[in-house]
Amino acid sequence: MSRTVVKATVNGEPVEFLGGGGQSLLDALRDELRLTGSKEGCGTGDCGACSVIVDGRLVCACLMLAPEAEGKRIETIEGLADGSNLHPLQHQFLEHAALQCGFCTPGLLMASKALLDRNPDPTETEVRYWLAGNMCRCTGYDKIVRAVMDAAADLRQEKPR
Amino acid sequence: MSDGNQGGKLKVVGQRPIRPDGVDKVTGRAQFGADFHLPGMLAGRIKRSPHAHARIVKIDASAAASLPGVKAIVTSVDFDRGASGEVEAGEGHTAIREVAENCLASGKVLYVGHAVAAVAATHPEIAAEAIDLIEVTYEALPHVIDVEEAMAPGAPLLHADLFTKGVNPKPDKPSNIALKSVMGRGDVPGAFKSADVIVEGRYTTAAVHQGYIEPHACVASWGADGQSTVWCSSQGQFLVRALVAKILGMPLSDLKVIPAEIGGGFGGKTTVYLEPVALALSRKCGRPVKLVMSREEVFLASGPTSGSVMDVKIAATKDGKITGAEMMLAYQAGAFPGSPVHLGCMTAFACYDVENLALVGYDVVSNRPKVAAYRAPGAPMAAFAVESAIDELARKLGMDPIDLRLKNAVRDGAKTVYGATVKSAAFVETLEMVKASAHYKTPLAKGQARGVAAGFWFNIGGESSAAVHVDEDGGVTVVSSNPDIGGSRASMAMMAAETLGLPIERVRCIIGDTASIGYSGSTGGSRVTFATGMAVVQAAEKVVADLKRRAAETWGCDLAMVEWADGVAKCADPSKDAKPLSMKAIASRSAKTGGPIAAEVSINAQGAAAGYGVHLCDLEIDPETGRSTVIRYTAAQDVGRAIHPAYVEGQLQGGAAQGIGWALNEEYVYGKSGQLENASFLDYRMPVASDLPMIDTILVEARPNPRHPYGAKGVGEVPIVPPLAAVANAVSHIVGERMTSLPLSPAKVLAAMAKR
Numbered sequence: 005m006s007r008t009v010v011k012a013t014v015n016g017e018p019v020e021f022l023g024g025g026g027q028s029l030l031d032a033l034r035d036e037l038r039l040t041g042s043k044e045g046c047g048t049g050d051c052g053a054c055s056v057i058v059d060g061r062l063v064c065a066c067l068m069l070a071p072e073a074e075g076k077r078i079e080t081i082e083g084l085a086d087g088s089n090l091h092p093l094q095h096q097f098l099e100h101a102a103l104q105c106g107f108c109t110p111g112l113l114m115a116s117k118a119l120l121d122r123n124p125d126p127t128e129t130e131v132r133y134w135l136a137g138n139m140c141r142c143t144g145y146d147k148i149v150r151a152v153m154d155a156a157a158d159l160r161q162e163k164p165r
Numbered sequence: 166m167s168d169g170n171q172g173g174k175l176k177v178v179g180q181r182p183i184r185p186d187g188v189d190k191v192t193g194r195a196q197f198g199a200d201f202h203l204p205g206m207l208a209g210r211i212k213r214s215p216h217a218h219a220r221i222v223k224i225d226a227s228a229a230a231s232l233p234g235v236k237a238i239v240t241s242v243d244f245d246r247g248a249s250g251e252v253e254a255g256e257g258h259t260a261i262r263e264v265a266e267n268c269l270a271s272g273k274v275l276y277v278g279h280a281v282a283a284v285a286a287t288h289p290e291i292a293a294e295a296i297d298l299i300e301v302t303y304e305a306l307p308h309v310i311d312v313e314e315a316m317a318p319g320a321p322l323l324h325a326d327l328f329t330k331g332v333n334p335k336p337d338k339p340s341n342i343a344l345k346s347v348m349g350r351g352d353v354p355g356a357f358k359s360a361d362v363i364v365e366g367r368y369t370t371a372a373v374h375q376g377y378i379e380p381h382a383c384v385a386s387w388g389a390d391g392q393s394t395v396w397c398s399s400q401g402q403f404l405v406r407a408l409v410a411k412i413l414g415m416p417l418s419d420l421k422v423i424p425a426e427i428g429g430g431f432g433g434k435t436t437v438y439l440e441p442v443a444l445a446l447s448r449k450c451g452r453p454v455k456l457v458m459s460r461e462e463v464f465l466a467s468g469p470t471s472g473s474v475m476d477v478k479i480a481a482t483k484d485g486k487i488t489g490a491e492m493m494l495a496y497q498a499g500a501f502p503g504s505p506v507h508l509g510c511m512t513a514f515a516c517y518d519v520e521n522l523a524l525v526g527y528d529v530v531s532n533r534p535k536v537a538a539y540r541a542p543g544a545p546m547a548a549f550a551v552e553s554a555i556d557e558l559a560r561k562l563g564m565d566p567i568d569l570r571l572k573n574a575v576r577d578g579a580k581t582v583y584g585a586t587v588k589s590a591a592f593v594e595t596l597e598m599v600k601a602s603a604h605y606k607t608p609l610a611k612g613q614a615r616g617v618a619a620g621f622w623f624n625i626g627g628e629s630s631a632a633v634h635v636d637e638d639g640g641v642t643v644v645s646s647n648p649d650i651g652g653s654r655a656s657m658a659m660m661a662a663e664t665l666g667l668p669i670e671r672v673r674c675i676i677g678d679t680a681s682i683g684y685s686g687s688t689g690g691s692r693v694t695f696a697t698g699m700a701v702v703q704a705a706e707k708v709v710a711d712l713k714r715r716a717a718e719t720w721g722c723d724l725a726m727v728e729w730a731d732g733v734a735k736c737a738d739p740s741k742d743a744k745p746l747s748m749k750a751i752a753s754r755s756a757k758t759g760g761p762i763a764a765e766v767s768i769n770a771q772g773a774a775a776g777y778g779v780h781l782c783d784l785e786i787d788p789e790t791g792r793s794t795v796i797r798y799t800a801a802q803d804v805g806r807a808i809h810p811a812y813v814e815g816q817l818q819g820g821a822a823q824g825i826g827w828a829l830n831e832e833y834v835y836g837k838s839g840q841l842e843n844a845s846f847l848d849y850r851m852p853v854a855s856d857l858p859m860i861d862t863i864l865v866e867a868r869p870n871p872r873h874p875y876g877a878k879g880v881g882e883v884p885i886v887p888p889l890a891a892v893a894n895a896v897s898h899i900v901g902e903r904m905t906s907l908p909l910s911p912a913k914v915l916a917a918m919a920k921r
Contacts, residue, residue: 041193106190107428144822
């Protein structure tokens with residue numbers, strides 16, 4: 005279990021933690037940094053509950069080794085809101101009741117953010133295919149897809165292009 | 166007491182406020198089972214059987230025990246071997262001895278993944294290494310996976326002491342058939358003799374997992390004085406307390422169970438797997454222990470629900486009146502008795518008024534994980550067979566499938582086969598609304614087909630507790646006794662706000678642990694909004710009565726002259742110069758009128774009303790791959806009155822999606838050696854967003870439940886009952902033959918299409 009110091013930026017703040025062995029980025033976030041908002045549903049990259057954004061790319065934190073985070077810019081659910089102002093995605097998930105148990109919600113929100121960062125006006129089909137890596141067993145996805153579409157519209161109004 | 170029919174006057178019930186725990190859940194602050202951390206906490210890990218069936222000859226943990234960092238090792242000898250009795254667990258009883266044996270095997274392992282030992286160590290990697298160092302010597306035994314093979318004479322026997330119940334005289338030889346369940350009425354042979362039309366078929370379904378995204382997780386901490394705490398994700402903190410305390414031989418009052426947020430359960434978290442093991446480890450070393458299952462462990466050793474084999478035969482007149490039916494249901498129980506086959510028998514024809522019925526169910530053990538409850542346990546499989554057969558009947562008679570169901574639908578006063586009388590049922594109205602829907606009237610495109618199916622679930626009431634505390638500033642905290650699995654904090658707060666006349670923003674709702682609120686049954690059986698909601702309303706009514714008394718005292722008027730409306734007490738006595746007293750005004754001077762204002766109510770809620778659902782599924786099939794795609798879906802349901810309609814819609818949509826997965830993709834696949842071959846989300850294929858269309862809902866509020874203060878019926882389970890047949894009926898119409906075996910995987914559909 006040789007461990008090395010890993011330096012990265014998490015939600016805009018510089019962090020240092022000990023990483024190594026078979027430890028994933030998800031384990032490091034949860035166990036070393038105590039950012040438990042990212043969840044482990046499978047540990048094999050199939051469910052998306054651990055979705056985070058690394059240098060602008062959507063990744064499953066369970067599939068990335070912790071030392072690979074060296075020098076990277078990592079966004080997690082804990083950084084999605086701007087202080088106490090919710091992100092439009094968070095707001096629309098609440099308005100639409102797009103969560104039941106809420107366990108998949110952090111991952112779905114981060115995956116949705118990664119989508120809207122690159123495609124501000126997705127079709128329903130584009131939302132469904134982009135989110136196909138994020139399983140939700142409670143909602144049947146209907147309200148989630150609507151929430152993402154409405155959040156996209158909110159963001160377009162905020163930032164006219 | 167209100168009568169459940171006060172629709173026009175409601176101000177909060179029926180609205181769609183943001184749930185009280187919403188912000189926690191969209192910001193990552195909500196703490197689920199694996200999110201707790203305590204100082205000095207150890208990581209636990211479980212050693213599991215590689216065999217489907219074997220005798221445990223010896224467990225040698227000496228090498229593991231000497232590994233630095235290993236603090237405790239437990240096996241079944243660390244449980245209370247005398248533990249016995251049953252615990253009420255949602256929709257059935259759970260035998261404690263079998264739960265203990267399932268948590269840690271003693272004499273034999275009964276399925277691949279059966280737990281045999283556990284380790285607690287200072288680091289997860291050390292715990293994993295220690296698990297590999299534990300040497301278990303097995304004597305492998307012949308195994309049996311398939312339900313029909315397990316029933317056959319000469320099959321490998323799982324339990325030498327298992328004799329079929331429900332057979333007279335008592336059998337003298339043990340069997341894998343744990344129970345024969347028989348029910349019926351009337352003259353079934355006569356009905357078939359005089360029938361104009363008979364349909365019959367054999368239907369099978371595969372074992373499927375509940376598929377909650379959060380794996381089982383807990384932290385357990387033993388105190389030196391024996392007083393212990395367990396934090397865990399479950400559907401019932403009181404159920405966990407009872408099972409853990411009894412398995413470890415300790416008084417219930419020495420154990421506090423704190424419910425974490427729960428990341429889905431669907432019935433699968435109405436038992437324990439990890440909690441007694443974690444506490445036994447903590448008891449051995451005096452440090453807190455965390456145990457978390459991997460997804461593979463979830464598939465191997467928790468859930469699933471039964472696979473089934475069913476023969477169904479229906480007799481009808483030529484104008485579509487069903488005169489009689491007979492059905493055989495054989496359900497897999499997994500390694501220990503307890504499949505929901507009796508519920509399958511009870512629900513199979515519960516939508517229909519059929520005079521002559523004969524049902525026989527078999528509960529069959531085999532070398533699979535012990536089944537756990539799954540949303541309307543036992544009903545979806547039975548409904549798959551019956552609703553497919555009724556679709557077949559509609560085709561034979563040339564009748565519209567909804568008209569055929571309307572002709573036979575239960576109405577109030579009908580007797581069910583299990584003896585209950587149908588009350589407050591809106592099945593007819595639900596069918597009529599589906600028939601009148603835009604979806605049903607929309608013509609299908611070429612290559613598409615539409616499936617119709619119905620479903621029933623009892624819904625239950627039972628024991629619940631709730632407290633309402635008025636804060637000094639006139640706000641209110643509701644303490645619920647049930648884990649919030651899908652938004653129940655919102656409905657509890659709304660019913661309290663409605664009763665107290667407060668805006669929803671002034672009411673908060675928390676979930677109490679076992680030491681801070683009275684007992685409650687589990688979050689299961691679609692009972693929380695009904696039963697715990699009733700306790701909340703009664704507690705709020707007590708608070709209102711107390712507020713009125715205090716106002717009367719303040720004014721020096723007769724209590725009968727005090728009115729409570731919109732959160733304000735008013736005096737109707739014109740002789741008094743009494744200014745209205747707000748909640749805040751009364752609460753701020755509560756010390757002068759008798760002390761803090763609060764009420765706790767514990768009840769055994771009666772009068773739960775059954776629910777009925779009708780689903781429509783439009784579907785097309787890719788002729789090259791056999792892949793089915795659902796292109797339009799509507800779920801309609803008799804919901805009594807929807808307290809928070811968005812969360813009720815969510816139940817219908819989520820249940821439909823699970824049912825679609827059950828119908829098209831999901832199954833436990835076993836190899837010859839009894840290994841589960843698809844224990845991952847990659848290979849056990851649950852529906853993802855790109856697999857599904859929007860799911861339209863129709864909330865039928867024609868018959869509010871008169872036994873609930875706001876008319877609520879349970880809503881969570883009904884929606885998984887119709888989809889299996891709704892999907893299969895559509896597939897059958899496209900394929901051109903009756904598809905009788907779930908899942909309707911592309912390969913199976915392609916093979917059926919190739920034959921034609």
